[in-house]
Amino acid sequence: MAEIIERVVAATPARVWELWTTAEGISRWWAPEGFRTDVTRLDLRPGGELVYTMTAVAPEQVAFMEQHGMPLATESRKYFTELARPERLGYRSVIDFVPDHEPYEQLTEVELTPVKGGTRIVMRVEPLHDEVWTGRLLAGRANELDNLAALVDAE
Secondary structure, three states: OOOEEEEEEEEHHHHHHHHHOOOOHHHHHHHOOOOEEEEEOOOOOOOOOEEEEEOOOOOOOOHHHHHOOOEEEEEEEEEEEEOOOEEEEEEEEEEOOOOHHHHOEEEEEEEEEOOOOOEEEEEEEOOOOOHHHHHHHHHHHHHHHHHHHHHHHOO
């Protein structure tokens, strides 16, 4: 059963779509505080691939990653399952970073609905293999939406 995260952001669905489906847009809000996102491949079609690298850039994040023996940069992949501009998109994330766990894919579906004052975003997030990792995923997705809201507020 999918977990649901909702936000209203002060931008039109078309603007949210642009920020979610372009390399320039993605690079501006996907990374958590202290990290940078660089998109290296974006094939925007069902079955198309998004490849990006997230890199620790702030001193405290760099120190944390080094202290725990983690790489400063990690490449991630997603495959688009649905693209209906500007209302819906879906993607399967490749989960290949869990120690002692075989890689698998996880589905996220996003609905963008115009509302007074902006766009209501509803994310349906398929859980990961256990509650701890699902909690981490949900926290990450919520952080992404917080970053998106802050970006459109600043524009």
